[in-house]
Amino acid sequence: PxxxxxxxxxxxxxxxxxxxxxxxxxxxxVDFASTSATTFHYKGNISPPKDWDTWNGFIxxxxxxxxxxxxxxxxxxxxxx
Numbered sequence: 001p002x003x004x005x006x007x008x009x010x011x012x013x014x015x016x017x018x019x020x021x022x023x024x025x026x027x028x029x030v031d032f033a034s035t036s037a038t039t040f041h042y043k044g045n046i047s048p049p050k051d052w053d054t055w056n057g058f059i060x061x062x063x064x065x066x067x068x069x070x071x072x073x074x075x076x077x078x079x080x081x
Contacts, residue, residue: 002058004065011070024081025059032058 011021027044028034034050049055066075 002061002065004062004069008069011066015070015074020078022079022081026081 014021028047028049030045032049032051032055033045033047035047036045037047038044039046063075
């Protein structure tokens with residue numbers, strides 16, 4: 001149910017130049033946010049998820065996508081924050 005096209009292009013490029021992605025899950029995507037609270041000039045949403053089960057499902061689906069696309073051996077070498 002999610003599109004990873006843009007992030008896949010970034011990871012594909014980084015890997016093509018022998019760099020490992022540093023994956024930072026920092027601000028809450030608006031569709032998942034419980035409030036409209038933001039910070040900084042680019043208005044990163046700082047609220048917790050409105051539905052933790054949905055958020056958990058998204059993170060699990062994304063991580064499974066990464067493993068399916070790049071392999072567990074590769075993804076396990078990446079840093080996640």
